[in-house]
Each structure stands twice: as C-alpha cells, then as structure tokens.
Amino acid sequence: MKVAKFGGTSLANAEQIKKVCNIIRADQNRRLVVVSAPGKRYKEDDKVTDLLIRYAEVFLQKGEARAEKEAVFNRYREIVRELGLPAEVGQKIEAELEAVLANHAGLSPDRFVDAVKAAGEDNSAKVVAHYLRSLGEDAHYVNPREAGMLVTDEAGNAHVLPAAYERLKKLRDRQGILVFPGFFGYTEAGELVTFSRGGSDITGSILAAAVKAEVYENFTDVDSVYVVNPNLVENPVEIKEITYREMRELSYSGFSVFHEEALLPAYQAEIPVCIKNTNNPSAPGTMIVAERPASVNRVSGVACDTGFCSIYVSKYLMHKEIGFGRKLLQILEEEGISYEHTPSGIDNISVILRERDLTPAKEARIVERIQSELQVDDIAVQHDLALVMIVGEGMRQSVGTTAKATVALAAAQINLDMINQGSSEVSMMFGVKAEDADRAVIALYHAFFGKEEEREKAHSLSSLTV
Numbered sequence: 001m002k003v004a005k006f007g008g009t010s011l012a013n014a015e016q017i018k019k020v021c022n023i024i025r026a027d028q029n030r031r032l033v034v035v036s037a038p039g040k041r042y043k044e045d046d047k048v049t050d051l052l053i054r055y056a057e058v059f060l061q062k063g064e065a066r067a068e069k070e071a072v073f074n075r076y077r078e079i080v081r082e083l084g085l086p087a088e089v090g091q092k093i094e095a096e097l098e099a100v101l102a103n104h105a106g107l108s109p110d111r112f113v114d115a116v117k118a119a120g121e122d123n124s125a126k127v128v129a130h131y132l133r134s135l136g137e138d139a140h141y142v143n144p145r146e147a148g149m150l151v152t153d154e155a156g157n158a159h160v161l162p163a164a165y166e167r168l169k170k171l172r173d174r175q176g177i178l179v180f181p182g183f184f185g186y187t188e189a190g191e192l193v194t195f196s197r198g199g200s201d202i203t204g205s206i207l208a209a210a211v212k213a214e215v216y217e218n219f220t221d222v223d224s225v226y227v228v229n230p231n232l233v234e235n236p237v238e239i240k241e242i243t244y245r246e247m248r249e250l251s252y253s254g255f256s257v258f259h260e261e262a263l264l265p266a267y268q269a270e271i272p273v274c275i276k277n278t279n280n281p282s283a284p285g286t287m288i289v290a291e292r293p294a295s296v297n298r299v300s301g302v303a304c305d306t307g308f309c310s311i312y313v314s315k316y317l318m319h320k321e322i323g324f325g326r327k328l329l330q331i332l333e334e335e336g337i338s339y340e341h342t343p344s345g346i347d348n349i350s351v352i353l354r355e356r357d358l359t360p361a362k363e364a365r366i367v368e369r370i371q372s373e374l375q376v377d378d379i380a381v382q383h384d385l386a387l388v389m390i391v392g393e394g395m396r397q398s399v400g401t402t403a404k405a406t407v408a409l410a411a412a413q414i415n416l417d418m419i420n421q422g423s424s425e426v427s428m429m430f431g432v433k434a435e436d437a438d439r440a441v442i443a444l445y446h447a448f449f450g451k452e453e454e455r456e457k458a459h460s461l462s463s464l465t466v
C-alpha cells in the first residue's frame with residue numbers, strides 16, 4: 001500500500017484535480033490518499049486556507065463576513081462545476097461547509113478558527129472522493145475522527161498522540177481508495193484541532209507510518225527537491241536522494257517543500273518518502289531515505305529562514321558559574337518562549353529565538369530580568385536575523401567546508417553575525433542580517449554547486465578589501 005499526499009497546488013482547480021485522479025488511478029497501490037485544501041491557481045491567488053482564516057477572523061470581529069464566505073464558496077463552486085459533478089454533490093458540500101462556518105456558539109475563538117480552517121481539506125477530500133466515484137472507482141472519504149487521528153489539544157499546532165497509530169493501522173483493512181483530509185485531527189475529548197500551517201504533509205507521514213506503507217509519496221508542484229530554493233536560483237541542481245537527517249535540517253531552515261514535522265513519523269517507521277510533481281509525475285522525484293552513498297559533493301543543500309533574533313549576554317567568568325545557563329533559559333521558559341540555538345563562548349552566550357515569540361513587552365521584561373537576576377556585564381538584543389544553513393552528511397568530516405563557505409560569504413561582502421557548527425553532525429549555520437539572506441544563499445550555492453567559473457569566483461578572496 002502506498003500513501004500519496006497531494007498539496008494545495010495539486011488541488012487548486014478542476015484541471016489539477018483531474019491530474020491528481022489520473023495519478024491515483026495509474027497505480028493500484030495508491031490506496032490511501034491525503035489531500036490539502038485548494039491552493040493558489042496562480043502566483044497572486046489566495047489559498048483556500050487563507051480565505052478561511054480571513055473568514056473566521058472577520059466573523060469573530062464583526063459577527064459576519066459575507067464577502068469572505070463568498071470567496072470560499074466560489075472556489076468550491078468553480079471546482080464542482082468544472083469537474084462536472086452533479087448539482088446535488090455541490091449542494092451537499094455547500095450545506096456542510098455552511099454548517100461549519102455557522103457553528104460558533106459555544107466554541108472558543110481558537111476552536112472556531114481551527115474548525116473553519118480544517119473545512120478546506122475536509123471539502124477537498126469529499127470532492128476528490130466524489131470525482132473518483134464518478135470515474136467508476138471505489139473511492140471513500142474518510143473522517144479523521146472516526147479513523148482515529150488522535151492529536152494533542154494545541155490549537156493550530158497539534159501533535160499526533162501515540163494511540164493514533166494503532167487505530168489508524170486499521171485503514172489497511174478497508175476496501176477501495178481512501179481519501180483522507182490532511183491538516184487536522186481530534187483530541188481524545190473529540191475536539192477538532194489543526195496541525196501547524198502546511199500540516200497535510202504531517203497527516204500523510206502519520207498515515208504512512210500507521211499502515212506501514214511501502215512508500216510515502218508527496219506530490220507537489222516541483223520535479224524534485226533542489227539543493228536550493230528554486231525561487232532564488234534559476235534551474236538549481238536537483239537532489240535525487242537525501243537522508244531523513246539532511247531533509248529535517250533543510251525543512252527546518254527554509255525548504256518549505258516538505259514540513260519539518262513530517263519527517264519523524266516516516267523516519268521512525270522506516271518508510272521512504274518520495275517528493276514528486278503532480279504536473280510531471282513521470283519525473284523520478286527526490287527520495288528521502290535512511291542512508292545515501294557518500295558522494296563527491298558532501299553538501300546536499302543550502303537553505304535559509306528569516307524571522308530570528310538573538311539575545312547576547314556576557315559576564316566575566318560565566319563558564320565557571322554553576323547554573324548560569326539553566327537560570328538564563330529558565331527566564332525564557334517562564335515567559336513561555338522556546339529557544340532555537342545557544343551558541344556560546346567562555347564569557348558569553350547568545351540565545352537565538354523566533355522573532356514572532358517576542359513581543360516588545362516580553363522583550364523588555366526578559367532583558368530586565370536577565371540584568372537583575374543574573375547580574376550580567378552586557379546584554380544586547382539583535383533583531384532581523386536570518387539563519388543560513390549548509391547541510392550534508394559527512395560534510396563536517398571533510399576538510400575545508402567551513403573555509404569554502406566563509407570565503408564565499410566574504411567575497412559576497414556579507415557580514416557574519418554568528419557561526420554555529422554546534423552539535424549537529426550534518427549542518428553548519430551562519431547568522432546574517434535578514435537583508436543579506438538571499439545573497440548569502442546564492443553565494444553559497446555558487447560556491448558548492450555552481451559551474452566551475454562560478455565556484456572559482458566564490459572561492460577567490462581577490463575581490464575582498466579587508
């Protein structure tokens with residue numbers, strides 16, 4: 001049995017849904033299908049999930065949101081009409097959607113937003129199941145509550161509960177093609193909660209692990225995962241094979257093509273993952289596997305994510321002060337903030353955080369507490385940081401990778417605020433100003449994957465004025 005997940009771009013309109021159904025029908029083993037909500041049809045378009053979020057927010061503010069509701073209904077109307085589904089199907093789907101949007105009484109705002117968001121994938125699954133049946137297939141919509149997609153009670157950020165796997169395993173015994181909506185599950189008390197954004201990838205991975213799928217196919221709109229974001233570099237090198245560890249680091253640091261939390265279930269159950277293109281299904285795609293052969297080029301990708309900030313703290317003899325690190329991190333814990341990295345020196349430490357977690361009020365309180373409770377010599381908060389990551393199995397063992405990277409960044413006149421070779425065996429991280437992030441990625445791409453003359457230019461210090 002294969003699990004095939006189709007992302008928002010694969011369900012954006014009727015034409016895309018037809019491609020999805022052709023792919024499903026082309027392989028009898030594609031029996032468990034996960035779908036996202038309709039995504040963008042063109043660059044400036046809206047994803048249905050964003051339309052639904054807007055609906056919920058406006059409704060909560062004003063008590064009605066007619067235009068926002070119309071925008072959602074119009075997307076499904078267009079799809080149902082262009083797929084040629086009977087009018088009753090359209091009416092049924094509209095009635096069910098109407099019921100979700102109207103059901104706010106007794107729900108907290110968080111619960112309401114999650115329920116509305118989830119309607120995007122839920123309706124996609126119903127539409128795809130109907131369309132497959134209209135083609136003569138034995139296809140069934142699966143309700144995640146009834147199937148046992150049990151998750152934690154964290155609004156918009158749910159995590160799977162271990163008990164879910166035993167229950168979802170039973171999907172193996174069902175007949176026909178099962179169409180499962182991605183992105184959400186239910187708490188043990190039966191409340192609907194969504195995963196974080198992009199979370200249909202997580203649903204697919206959980207299901208693949210639960211049914212012990214032969215492969216988890218993740219269909220999107222690119223032929224493969226590339227060594228760099230294809231929006232930054234034209235025709236970048238394709239990745240044929242990548243390890244779970246490498247992909248995990250790259251997903252964390254900006255490869256939005258696969259959700260970072262989607263790696264774990266597949267990895268633990270040893271299910272290979274294949275990223276493929278709905279618009280070009282015969283392309284082999286990228287395989288994510290446990291091990292890959294050592295290659296000449298030990299770097300497998302360069303990624304970057306923005307939206308970080310750092311709290312730099314220095315105190316003479318910090319390294320001898322027992323409990324300093326714990327007390328520092330405890331202040332963050334008490335303020336409800338998780339930290340990302342903690343590069344440190346003898347008398348100093350930086351704590352890297354996600355900017356979105358730090359409101360101005362929180363920042364002022366944290367700075368004040370660190371000063372008064374830890375008696376530090378110096379403290380500074382730096383905003384608008386980007387983390388650029390080079391990732392590759394074996395890279396850390398090969399001589400000269402850091403030099404190659406730092407020379408390339410220097411040649412591109414990029415100032416490094418932080419280097420963290422840290423504990424990860426497969427990655428190296430550079431902190432740069434957000435405004436330099438794209439140039440840094442492009443410089444590193446040319447240094448590690450460019451044509452010979454580009455590599456030479458990136459390695460040359462001659463352009464530097466030190």
Ligand SMILES: Nc1ncnc2c1ncn2[C@@H]1O[C@H](COP(=O)(O)OP(=O)(O)O)[C@@H](O)[C@H]1O
Binds near residue numbers: 228
């Ligand atoms: N390294 C990368 N390789 C491939 N795609 C990438 C990479 N980094 C970012 N992307 C982006 O990820 C997009 C696919 O992810 P996403 O938009 O979430 O698709 P879907 O709607 O199928 O879930 C691609 O169109 C591409 O713009």
Ligand SMILES: N[C@@H](CC(=O)OP(=O)(O)O)C(=O)O
Binds near residue numbers: 197198199
């Ligand atoms: N539709 C949800 C979940 C998801 O996974 O979507 P996509 O497959 O388009 O990334 C979102 O936009 O967050």
